[in-house]
Amino acid sequence: MFGNLKDSVKNFSQKAKESVTEKELSEDEVEDVLWDLEEALLQNNVAYDVIETIKEDMTEDLVGESVTRMQGESFIRESLHDAIHDVLDQPPIDxxxxxxxxxxxxxxxxxxxxxxxxxxxxxxxxxxxxxxxxxxxxxxxxxxxxxxxxxxxxxxxxxxxxxxxxxxxxxxxxxxxxxxxxxxxxxxxxxxxxxxxxxxxxxxxxxxxxxxxxxxxxxxxxxxxxxxxxxxxxxxxxxxxxxxxxxxxxxxxxxxxxxxxxxxxxxxxxxxxxxxxxxxxxxxxxxxxxxxxxxxx
Ligand SMILES: Nc1nc2c(ncn2[C@@H]2O[C@H](COP(=O)(O)OP(=O)(O)OP(=O)(O)O)[C@@H](O)[C@H]2O)c(=O)[nH]1
Ligand SMILES: [Mg+2]
The missing domain is CATH 3.40.50.300 (P-loop containing nucleotide triphosphate hydrolases)
Incomplete structure (x- = not known):
């Protein structure tokens, strides 16, 4: 069901990987990868407030982190995973x-x-x-x-x-x-x-x-x-x-x-x-x- 979003995340991860060198992630670099993510989420009908929340979560998580080129993709994926999880995680009803x-x-x-x-x-x-x-x-x-x-x-x-x-x-x-x-x-x-x-x-x-x-x-x-x-x-x-x-x-x-x-x-x-x-x-x-x-x- 999430075919489109999956592709977008893949592209996003690729780009994230390219922009990540072996140094601390600057705000600009993070903003750059999040730009793609924002587009992917918008195309998938995610409401604007939700996108902002995910981006804020990830910015807080990523800026200033020291990441190697090899770590880049999994690192950003993990951050995205956590941000989306937080958005979805309401107290369940049994x-x-x-x-x-x-x-x-x-x-x-x-x-x-x-x-x-x-x-x-x-x-x-x-x-x-x-x-x-x-x-x-x-x-x-x-x-x-x-x-x-x-x-x-x-x-x-x-x-x-x-x-x-x-x-x-x-x-x-x-x-x-x-x-x-x-x-x-x-x-x-x-x-x-x-x-x-x-x-x-x-x-x-x-x-x-x-x-x-x-x-x-x-x-x-x-x-x-x-x-x-x-x-x-x-x-x-x-x-x-x-x-x-x-x-x-x-x-x-x-x-x-x-x-x-x-x-x-x-x-x-x-x-x-x-x-x-x-x-x-x-x-x-x-x-x-x-x-x-x-x-x-
Ligand atoms: N593909 C798909 N069709 C669904 C799903 N749930 C319901 N439908 C279909 O959607 C149509 C409307 O479903 P209903 O359960 O009658 O919807 P309703 O809300 O009770 O409709 P009203 O009583 O007219 O307001 C039916 O043709 C269902 O078979 C679903 O999860 N997937
Ligand atoms: Mg009905």
Missing amino acids: IDTVIQENDPALILFMGFNGSGKTTSIAKIASRLKDEYEVVLAAGDTFRSAAIDQLQEHGDNLGLTVVAHEYGADPAAVIYDAVEHADKEDADVVLADTAGRSHTDQNLMAQLKKVVEVNDPDLNVLVVDALAGNDVVQQAEQYEAVGFDGIILTKVDVDKKGGSALSLGYLTGKPIMYLGTGQQYEDLEAFDADTMVDRLLE
Whole structure:
């Protein structure tokens, strides 16, 4: 997924190597290699603030360091590795803990139209269902066929879907789902919601009501990596509602890796999972180390 960025880093490392002689790195020299890196990151949709942070980190790390020509590349790579790692490293969320500490746990999924909420719910349900009793809540009563879509996943996975009519109040649907889970001794409710943007004032207010009424144990924002730099704007729009963690979907299609860097850093919230395809198994637990390694391998 990080093909482009990998190439850029390779070029950058080559240049870094050329400019490094056996002496202390001056600010000018470091600036020169970071210039290339900045371009690579910009091309990969990394937000400007994030690039600045990475550059500041690396400048602090590199200026004045005495490096031989042979050491140059690995030295700079290591510095880049650390800088990117710092950007991605938010305190993680352990979904098992959330489920075990709440009886039943309510996990609410929110995000823009088509970002992958319903699919991500199905993927997570598929992971959890062997260990936990899972109930799905059809909180998208707005988009036509949304309830049927969730019901189909429920049927595939052998899970109960709690649903009302289209047009019903999603706060009530989710409330009922939690009651049902409580009665049936289920462990966790995964609640779908309608896709919306901040311009949909009514839908945004409706989402706030869902949160106020049901007080979820975990609010998960689902964002689509294809939105590029817009992912940060999208995330900001949900700050009014509040979210705890992020799922970044469609990283299998996104050829630019920048959105993950920007999201983690600018929201201060952890990326919990990456969506890597349309099948149930196409969900990866996010790990900053793995991400950085993949980026730089
Ligand atoms: N390639 C790829 N496609 C995905 C991924 N996640 C979701 N999709 C696809 O994206 C489309 C939209 O996914 P949904 O899960 O319906 O998205 P949603 O956010 O629930 O959409 P709305 O309910 O309309 O707001 C579907 O065609 C999914 O198969 C992913 O990680 N990779
Ligand atoms: Mg949906």
